[in-house]
Amino acid sequence: MSAASLVDPPAARRARLSPDERRAQLIALGVAALAEHPLGELDIEQLAAQAGVSRALLFHYFGSKQGYLREIVKTARDSMLLGTEPRAELEPLDRLRDTLERTVAFVRGHGGTFHSLVRGPASGSPEIRAVVEQARVLQTERVVALFVERDIPVSPRLRIALRAWLAFVEQALVDAALGSELPSTEIVTLLEDALRGITERVEPEAARELFGR
Amino acid sequence: MSAASLVDPPAARRARLSPDERRAQLIALGVAALAEHPLGELDIEQLAAQAGVSRALLFHYFGSKQGYLREIVKTARDSMLLGTEPRAELEPLDRLRDTLERTVAFVRGHGGTFHSLVRGPASGSPEIRAVVEQARVLQTERVVALFVERDIPVSPRLRIALRAWLAFVEQALVDAALGSELPSTEIVTLLEDALRGITERVEPEAARELFGR
Numbered sequence: 001m002s003a004a005s006l007v008d009p010p011a012a013r014r015a016r017l018s019p020d021e022r023r024a025q026l027i028a029l030g031v032a033a034l035a036e037h038p039l040g041e042l043d044i045e046q047l048a049a050q051a052g053v054s055r056a057l058l059f060h061y062f063g064s065k066q067g068y069l070r071e072i073v074k075t076a077r078d079s080m081l082l083g084t085e086p087r088a089e090l091e092p093l094d095r096l097r098d099t100l101e102r103t104v105a106f107v108r109g110h111g112g113t114f115h116s117l118v119r120g121p122a123s124g125s126p127e128i129r130a131v132v133e134q135a136r137v138l139q140t141e142r143v144v145a146l147f148v149e150r151d152i153p154v155s156p157r158l159r160i161a162l163r164a165w166l167a168f169v170e171q172a173l174v175d176a177a178l179g180s181e182l183p184s185t186e187i188v189t190l191l192e193d194a195l196r197g198i199t200e201r202v203e204p205e206a207a208r209e210l211f212g213r
Numbered sequence: 214m215s216a217a218s219l220v221d222p223p224a225a226r227r228a229r230l231s232p233d234e235r236r237a238q239l240i241a242l243g244v245a246a247l248a249e250h251p252l253g254e255l256d257i258e259q260l261a262a263q264a265g266v267s268r269a270l271l272f273h274y275f276g277s278k279q280g281y282l283r284e285i286v287k288t289a290r291d292s293m294l295l296g297t298e299p300r301a302e303l304e305p306l307d308r309l310r311d312t313l314e315r316t317v318a319f320v321r322g323h324g325g326t327f328h329s330l331v332r333g334p335a336s337g338s339p340e341i342r343a344v345v346e347q348a349r350v351l352q353t354e355r356v357v358a359l360f361v362e363r364d365i366p367v368s369p370r371l372r373i374a375l376r377a378w379l380a381f382v383e384q385a386l387v388d389a390a391l392g393s394e395l396p397s398t399e400i401v402t403l404l405e406d407a408l409r410g411i412t413e414r415v416e417p418e419a420a421r422e423l424f425g426r
Contacts, residue, residue, distance in 0.1 A: 157395065157403055164385040164407070171380035176373045190370055190415060194377070197414030201406035 023061050026051050030072035031079070035112035038119075039069060039128070066125045073131045076113050080106055081135055092146040092210065096195070099142070100188045103169075107177040108184065115178065118170050139166055143195070147210055158203045165195050236274050239264050243285035244292070248325035251332075252282060252341070279338045286344045289326050293319055294348055305359040305423065309408070312355070313401045316382075320390040321397065328391065331383050352379055356408070360423055371416045378408050 017025060029047050037043075044065055048058040062068035084103045086095050107114045117132055140163045147154050154162070169191050176187045199207040230238060242260050250256075257278055261271040275281035296319045299312045320327045330345055353376045360367050367375070382404050389400045412420040 156393070157389075157399065160385055160389050160393070160395075161403060161407060163388055164381040167384035168377040168381040168411075172373055172377040175376055176370075180369070180373070182370065182373075186370065190374060193414035194374060194411045197410030197412070198381075198407045199410070200413070201410030202403060 019061070022051070022053065026053070026058060026061065026068070027071050027075050030068065031076050031113070034072055034076055034116045035110060037112075037116070039073065039116050042069065042072070044068065066127065070125070070128050070131060073117065073128050076117055077131055077135050080110075080114065080117060081138065086142055086145075092149060096143075096146060097188065097192060100191050101184070104173070104177050104184045104187050104191075107173045111178045115174065118174070136163075136166060147206060150209060152206045152209045154206070155203060158199070158206060161198050161202045162195075165198055168194055168198075232274070235264070235266065239266070239271060239274065239281070240284050240288050243281065244289050244326070247285060247289055247329045248323060250325075250329070252286065252329050255282065255285070257281065279340065283338070283341050283344060286330065286341050289330055290344055290348050293323075293327065293330065294351065299355055299358075305362060309356075309359060310401065310405060313404050314397070317386070317390050317397045317400050317404075320386045324391045328387065331387070349376075349379055360419060363422060365419045365422045367419070368416060371412070371419060374411050374415045375408075378411055381407055381411075 026047065029050050030042060033042050033047060044058065045055055048055045051058075058068060059065075062071060083106045084099055086099045088095075090098055117135075140159075143162045143165070144154055144159065147158075172187070172191060172194070176182045176190065177184070182190075196207065196211050199210065239260065242263050243255065246255050246260060257271065258268055261268045264271075271281060272278075275284060297312055297316045299308050301308075303311055330348075353372075356375045356378070357367055357372065360371075385400070385404060385407075389395045389403065390397070395403075409420065409424050412423065
């Protein structure tokens, strides 16, 4: 809704937009649609019509349907990454809590977009899957950084566990933030608890150094 | 390889199979192909040719391409579920370890099939996604049963955590069992440790009752 309301269709049809503006408008319309529909069900014809351009012109801008979808996914992903960017000025544990709070808030505020991002792109091309996979790599690095900054060694098995904790987080967000009424603070605590508990069992020494006793 | 070698193409072409046998043969060929290719890249024409039947006959048996793919995924899923079926005669913690050992062995022995199952079906129809989702529901019940059998209450937040631990397991299996040389016993221990650590932090009382101190 939010992005769509920025590009009122009749007004858009009347406006003379530069190619860059038109491209940005088409992406914004796609991101707004992604909040309501899985990636595989986006109606390209209708998105072109909404912007008042032909399908051919849309393809001219993005090369192909997959090219257009990739830009939509990239933009939605970046808005999620930006909205959950860790605050570097906070101490690691406060930063973790703050990042998780904003993640749960993002998911509850943009449920359709989150679901399309984490569960939809497998229906797209390998390039589209790679766009979301990059976000997971970056998010893994954000967690790894909590340890590295404190000079806590991250063993290969801890790294595997931290990446897998992110899969835990995605699933818990789908089930708890989208699929239940559990208060947001309790979800944040659940995600934090899981990270701490996993680390305590997988690398007790690293857990003591990061979380204390 | 294994399933394909059961249905030597020239022999199959000569054989007069009953409709049920032909159907089973086509599914077996599809399951074998799933070990080598993601679901979205299965070549239906080629599978029909391998069985020595026309594409039209294949569609007659399964109704549609999605219908055929669904049967392939269902059969692959059931072979995974069967290979990792918990041994009811074991005590909960021994049963958990034994199930995880056979899970890691299955994944290492059938890496392509496992990857196609857990990462591929999102590219299929909602019906195909539901086939794999059913396996996750069943696997969640297997973990929940460890607690229930001992009369340990499973709160909504513990249930969410147990389902999310399964997502942790899938990701760790992709990264560690398929993507690393980590010994299988260490992977099993990692998965066990994660379950214990998560439970200890999310529901300490339930953890003490199941895992002891």
